Amino acid sequence: NAGVMQNPRHLVRRRGQEARLRCSPMKGHSHVYWYRQLPEEGLKFMVYLQKENIIDESGMPKERFSAEFPKEGPSILRIQQVVRGDSAAYFCASSPGDRAGLNFGAGTRLSVL
């Protein structure tokens, strides 16, 4: 059973470009969570999704950031018009239910030039 898969592992974008980060949850997991880790800090919750639904987006910046988890395919975290402050590691986690423990992926490290 493969773990949570994130790709790409590293992503380099210039200011103003779009970044798309993908997350495939563990098999059988229908709950996906995105977190951001800034340098020298712990993870900050961004958004919680189930298939085709956003359950909690209280941690998402109001502009430029969006997330989806379609019926088929991976969850996507999309950052439009990236700025240098978006440079961070973005982690995805999945779980089989809303009371279960989280399994984390290896993260995508976004660098904005």
Place this chain on the structure above:
Amino acid sequence: AQSVTQLDSHVSVSEGTPVLLRCNYSSSYSPSLFWYVQHPNKGLQLLLKYTSAATLVKGINGFEAEFKKSETSFHLTKPSAHMSDAAEYFCVVTRTLDSNYQLIWGAGTKLIIKP
């Protein structure tokens, strides 16, 4: 409000000696507490979790942690450090009583193992 403080940003020990990584928490209820480990350029792996059962929790790779309510602490220990333990360790507390994802993360402690 819930919070978690990791008291040391770096801890350096010699291989074969005990490891102590300190974590204090603040919570208005009896929280769930976790320790995660992150090896360089790798994902986060759950070491152990406390969910109001036994106060001494055993985890993977020989690590354990003791929940001390009177001291609001959840320190991580290992009797004998191994080179492969070199990583960053995060103490985590749940933000709300019934949420598994609203997590508050400590700033992390980098564990350095000297040969």
